[in-house]
Amino acid sequence: MKRYAILALVFVAGASFITAGAVKKDKKKKVETVEAPAPLNLTSSSDSLSYAAGMAMTNGLMPFLKQQYQFDEAYMDDFIEGFKVYMQSKNDPKAKARQAGQQIAQMVTDRMLPGAINDFEASADTINADIFNEGFLAALKNDTTHFDQQKAQSYFYDRRQAAVTAKTEAMKKVEMDFLADNATKPGVKVTPSGLQYKVITQGTGAVPETTDEVKVNYEGRLIDGKVFDSSYKRNEPATFKANQVIKGWTEALTMMPVGSKWELYIPYNLAYGERGAGNDIKPYETLIFTVELLDIVKKEAKQADSKPSATTSKPATATKKVVRKKK
Numbered sequence: 053m054k055r056y057a058i059l060a061l062v063f064v065a066g067a068s069f070i071t072a073g074a075v076k077k078d079k080k081k082k083v084e085t086v087e088a089p090a091p092l093n094l095t096s097s098s099d100s101l102s103y104a105a106g107m108a109m110t111n112g113l114m115p116f117l118k119q120q121y122q123f124d125e126a127y128m129d130d131f132i133e134g135f136k137v138y139m140q141s142k143n144d145p146k147a148k149a150r151q152a153g154q155q156i157a158q159m160v161t162d163r164m165l166p167g168a169i170n171d172f173e174a175s176a177d178t179i180n181a182d183i184f185n186e187g188f189l190a191a192l193k194n195d196t197t198h199f200d201q202q203k204a205q206s207y208f209y210d211r212r213q214a215a216v217t218a219k220t221e222a223m224k225k226v227e228m229d230f231l232a233d234n235a236t237k238p239g240v241k242v243t244p245s246g247l248q249y250k251v252i253t254q255g256t257g258a259v260p261e262t263t264d265e266v267k268v269n270y271e272g273r274l275i276d277g278k279v280f281d282s283s284y285k286r287n288e289p290a291t292f293k294a295n296q297v298i299k300g301w302t303e304a305l306t307m308m309p310v311g312s313k314w315e316l317y318i319p320y321n322l323a324y325g326e327r328g329a330g331n332d333i334k335p336y337e338t339l340i341f342t343v344e345l346l347d348i349v350k351k352e353a354k355q356a357d358s359k360p361s362a363t364t365s366k367p368a369t370a371t372k373k374v375v376r377k378k379k
Contacts, residue, residue, distance in 0.1 A: 160188060168212075174222055175215040220336065227320060227338040230275050234317055247300050248317035255311025258348055262295040262306055265349040271342045280332040289346055298323050301341070308345045316341040 094100045117123035123131070141147035169179045191201060199207065235242050239250045260266050269289050271282040283290050294305040300318030308314060320326070320336045328335040 160185070171212050171219075172215045174219040175211075177211065177215070223334070223336045224320075227275070227336055230338055231317065231319060240317070243303065245299075245303060245322060246319045247303050247322055249304055250315045250317075251312070252315060252342075253311070253313040253344075255309040255313075255345060257310025257345075259307065259309050260294050260305050260345075260348050262302060263293060265291060265293050266305060266345060267291045267347040267349060268305075269344040269346060273340050274332070275338050275340065278332070280330075291349065300339070301343070304343065305345065308343070310345050310347055313342070313344040316343055 092103075094103055114123075114125070117131075138147075138151065165179070165181055165184055168184065169181075172179055187199075187204070189195075190197070191204070231246075231248065234240055235248060237250075240248055241250070242248050267289050268291075269283050271279060271284055273279045294302055297305075298318070300316060300322035303322070304314060304316050316339075318339045318341065320338060323339045324333050324335075324337065326335050328337055333339065
């Protein structure tokens with residue numbers, strides 16, 4: 053019985069020793085805690101200039117971070133930590149290699165991979181992001197387990213060409229089917245070039261020549277109804293020469309009397325062709341425009357307006373519209 057009591061006392065004593073040791077260690081850790089850096093003092097005009105320059109250079113940074121990196125301000129401490137790590141290791145070759153890897157990874161994620169996925173959008177084959185990344189890294193490590201570089205390129209580009217061709221034909225068919233059906237609708241007329249139009253209001257004014265400058269109101273939309281441009285929404289008519297716009301517009305404008313309002317159905321070959329324009333107008337896209345011809349800017353009036361005057365300011369340059377020819 054005494055033996056067990058002694059063992060219990062030894063156990064308790066040992067436990068107390070461990071606890072005391074732990075307390076000492078905790079105290080030691082607290083002593084070793086890194087202290088906050090001393091407040092920065094700006095002791096010279098150069099210091100003040102440097103500090104102000106750093107602050108000034110952040111102007112516009114937050115919108116850029118949100119747009120470019122989908123940055124969440126809740127993680128500002130992590131951003132700052134990353135900034136400091138880079139500044140401290142910017143001359144370290146290993147750090148440079150990691151940073152380059154991160155930047156290329158972002159390029160792959162934002163541009164290369166989405167482009168490849170888009171190319172095979174209408175194909176029976178699809179791009180798997182994880183396997184894509186494995187292939188990307190295998191090439192960097194010269195791993196030829198499945199393909200060598202040349203065979204991989206041939207395999208991919210041959211199939212991409214076939215997929216893009218199939219997708220293009222499918223897109224063209226949608227547009228051509230729309231135009232074929234639209235041509236049969238009441239009031240729609242078709243010119244030898246393939247331009248389709250419907251007269252909403254027939255004006256009684258003069259008909260522009262190709263070199264005349266005209267003033268118009270318009271709305272442009274896709275065959276799915278999406279509006280991509282509108283002078284009505286801007287509350288500002290557009291002014292330009294009749295031959296400075298896409299072919300479908302030039303043809304229509306030189307048939308429309310002033311005061312007319314027409315609806316145009318413009319095939320891709322009279323619009324932006326095989327390349328499209330901007331984010332909204334894809335390759336081979338048929339465009340629909342409601343066009344209202346308000347006036348022809350007379351040459352003599354234009355010359356008179358261009359003369360210097362003490363009471364008038366220099367005319368503003370007209371904004372470039374989406375209907376202009378693509379250079």
